[in-house]
Amino acid sequence: MSMEYETVIGLEVHCQLKTNTKVWCSCDADYDNKHPNTSACPVCTGQPGALPKLNEKVLDYAIKAALALGCEINEESQFDRKNYFYPDSPKNYQITQYFKPYAENGTLKITTNSGKEAVVGIERIQIEEDTAKSIHTTSETLLNYNRASVPLIEIISKPEIKNAEEAYAYLNTLKDRLKYTKVSDVSMELGSLRCDANVSVRKKGEKELGTRTETKNLNSFKAVMRAIEYETNRQIEVIENGGRVVQETRLWDEENAVTKPMRSKEEAMDYRYFPEPDLLPLELSDEFIAEARTKIPELPIEKRIRYLNEYKLSEDDARILTTDRELSEYFDELNSLTWDPKKSCSYITTILLALMNESENTKKISDLKFELKQLARVIELVNSDELSSTNSKQVVEELFMNWWDADIIVDENNLRQ
């Protein structure tokens, strides 16, 4: 990339909320595990006279997500119609929050893989509904309305991301935080996390933003990074050749690693947004928001800092333990029994995770069959010199395979010293 230019990136992330039912009706939201078009009703297909009603669980999850991303919750917000004509929305509009979203002004501290720190603002988060799933075959397009009106939140960053590496760190931080709140699967593969990238370039020192393009169809974090790099270089080349960047929506073509024009970008005007007449404005009391705040778990960054400061764990260990909420809770529980954070950590990171890595069917903490207190007992035996730390590894392996009692394993193998 030419040194005279800088890139300005904003990311729009759609995150599916994992509620049992859809956002405006009681249809099952588990759209993929049902026969196509069996989980749809007059409300989610927008039949005349059918009225939407906000699923309270959606509001609960959306607020948890927003608080975990450091956003302010608006006491008043409203739903709006975004009008467009496309078969994936039988209503001809999407219910979203345009004029006043429920959450705004978040900040996300990020650390890139090369160790650079940055802060990325979150402009707003809006509650909205998913569309039907379109399946394009060579001759036709099939529609599955099971996904219509499955709840989404759209998280819109400020245009404060400077390069692909920061975009990657932003997405990872966002994903980790959302995962901790358990409101979503946050899986790009499963489609519960989707990302569009707004990219523009400008000469360094210029104040005004350059014309931006929006790239869609980014199916992995890696695709996001590659598309950002591609768009940056493409736009600089257009400008250097005396041309002008066209404001448009582009599609990422994974196979050829290029972006291709899809359609010239609609202006907000084209959507003819107007307040949704069938839903009341959303009013949340101070107490309601304060109550929601108390339910937010300790999040990865805070937890990591606690592990570093209180337990003096290494940066690497603290990161490994906190990336997965279940794993960090397992560590916390083990440590509450052993009062030995260093050993609790090392038995998990060096022995247990290695065993899980090699195992076929025990991949997650929740798959473990032996009792946690047995692992605590192994550490206790080592600390009281009844078991050597070399032999303790064998005991943990047996616990892992046969879910037995630590003392019995020690005695049967004549390991007690």
Ligand code: ZN
């Ligand atoms: Zn329905």
Ligand code: MN
């Ligand atoms: Mn959206």
